[in-house]
Amino acid sequence: MSGSAQRKGGLRALPKKPKLDAVRNEINVTPLVDVCLVLLIIFMVITPLMARGKDVPLPKTELHSEEKDKLQPVVSIGVDLKTKELLVWLAGTSAQGKQELFEIGRLDEFQMSQDGEQQVMESQAREKLRKEVERLWEVSKNPESKGRLFLKVAADVPYERVYPVLMAVNEDLSLTSIDLGTADKRGGE
């Protein structure tokens, strides 16, 4: 406003000034830049949120399938940064559509019996995992999530520590298959 008034005044005072001077002939990029910055921030915020469940360093594979997220519960096994202990977490989508993440317990609580009968020992963590996964399936809005579980295990956890969890979910939740989370060998999760 004030600019145009000034220009008007200026033109009146100096009538011989070339008219082209008053016309800015470049594109105003300021709004474009604003929008780009906003987009950048949106992407920066959303990208880490897209990987559901507790973030653990996943093993790398080449020939994984790239599947659409079916909103199945996510079980993560990894080292807790504070206590340096191996923990089990569960993540899922609540009835309100909110993301939930909670701790199930220590990985030690999932153990095979010592008598060689290959039974998973009963424990609070096992019971909690069964109850919570069943609850998440119950409240899930996506019917495809039922009967499915996504398992994210840190790359350095030995197999014999994970095996009781595999057996426990198999027995308690009668799964037919488990989706194992992996990262792309060429970078990116």
Add this chain to the structure above:
Amino acid sequence: MGMGTSAGPHQVKSDINVTPLVDVVLVLLIIFLITMPVVMRTVTLEVPRKADQDEDTSTAAKAIIVTHRADGSINLADGVKEDRTISSLDLTKELRPVLGQKQGEKVVFVDFCEGVPWQDVVSTMDRVRAVASAETAPIQDRRRAGGDIKVALKKKDKKSEVDPNKPDPCLK
């Protein structure tokens, strides 16, 4: 601004008004972001349907069982030839003829000995899936083809069911 008659040609703004364009693009972007399916990279592991449902012994004898040892070597039991020890890097090569002869559903059982890190567990499954396609095929095709092979979890034998005549594949 807009003082009627005083509006001369110098008051015409020559820049394109990008604001509505930008608004539309932003809204479109947000719509796409929301509807965009989140891609999850997975390797699917088949698990025995029921813990106490034991596999039929006749099919179990013919099943392909890959046992990964802690030292990185693999014991391959295909039920046709004798069990053999191979390097984990040769798994795809060794498994290809074995699986090629197999009729019907292609299932490979995987088992891992104590101390095998999870990275190797998943890498072995990755190598089994690689059998389905030629190494030179485009990566997307290879990924799709890999889904045709079912990788199944081999349950650890109960002590009472261990065949005393069969050597433990975890012990060389």
